[in-house]
Amino acid sequence: MPPEAFRREAHRLADWIADYLTDPGRYPVLSQVKAGDIRNALPRSAPQHGESFDAIFADFERVILPGVTHWNHPGFFAYFAISGSAPGILAEFLSAALNVQAMLWRTSPSATELEEVTLDWLRQLLGLPEGFEGVIYDTASVSTLHALAAAREAAVPDVRGAGLSARPDVPALRVYCSEHAHSSVDKAVILLGLGHDALRRIPADEEFRLRAQALADAIAEDRRAGRLPVAVVATIGSTSSTSVDPLEQIAEICNRERVWLHVDAAYAGVAAMVPGYEWILRGASRAESLVVNPHKWLFTPFDLSVLFCRRMDVLRQAFALTPEYLKTSEAEAGVRNLMDTGIQLGRRFRSLKLWMVLRHFGADGLRARLAEHMRLARLFASWVDDSAIFERSAPVPFSVVCFRLKEDGKQDTSEARHARILDRVNASGEIFLSHTKLDGRYVFRLAIGNLHTTAQHVKRAWDLLNAAAAETAG
């Protein structure tokens, strides 16, 4: 593409994106296409000859855009609602243009050192002590995988050299988490060769928090049976209900038992920067590692997950490996090479977007937005609490409300009716909600996390839910 054409198209895209971000609500939030629509609208093979950007962009608007579910839509309340904020988008544009691959310090000193500085800013905002060093991965799943790989490295002698198979000297290994912990913990133990059976899910209390005593009992029972406890994963902001595990008690047990404590604060960890919410990470200073996802609730475009680790040396011991062609003189002099802290060699320049987001909003701006989302969630929860039709299914510590049809013996509260209500409101194109199960029962989840979401959008969601409940009654 000649430079002048690039300039023209970049201006056109800047205008298009600015319009889009001004009013993403003009599109249906949940894509209305049917399975196969997008695939069938596209040619089966790549074009033989190059095409104009005009033609390509026209197809983006005509074919691709209808198949987009708009995470930027203010009516997006599903899963964990997120925002790719403007400063983060601009940083992604720059990052793509620079096309930096940050495996080694010398392959872009700025990428390496900006990551170090920006993550230290974030560490301070979260109130974590100085000993925690940060590293950026794509997702929390990958952060947790690395944390548990480090735990395995610390617990099993020479696991790096000898592996796990055919080792009579290695007892059965165990990892513990709440019954409400995220499925990424399951995937990590599977991938690390511990076997899925190595994961013990500990029962939770009536507010969906891991029971610390049950954890202590499980560890004691496993030790008596000759099994080796390797790690505990505590969740701060569980996926279904955003419950907060009792971190201080869990840390006490882990320190006593000398078991690696990993904290999954992927969604809710950022709330620790809001005055009054510091308590959620109390005890984290005694953990070995903690994951938090700026791409979830810190207005950073997907993807960017941060693993903070107090024993990064163990992670390096697990993964550092330098073939001849990657040796550098400055590494010998002691600079940090990001390839040493993980399984991937190549790495994107992700810190640029977090740096720009932190600078654009400032700590006060971030705190104000997080606090507003939590206020809106409490407002919605108050409507649910006053409702004759719906009832709340869990406490609301952050910005997610779990609720379901009221069990009053007068209305149909079957799973099928819940699913019909969800389908109806999602078909409106105005809002998008998802569901989960708590105590075996279907519940709706309303998650607030988008920068454009206001009380008006939350009220509209409430009205649509009530209308759908009325339409599906009787």
Ligand SMILES: Cc1ncc(COP(=O)(O)O)c(C=O)c1O
């Ligand atoms: C508590 C928790 N941990 C981990 C994850 C996985 O996040 P990611 O998509 O970044 O792997 C999620 C996703 O929602 C989550 O809620």
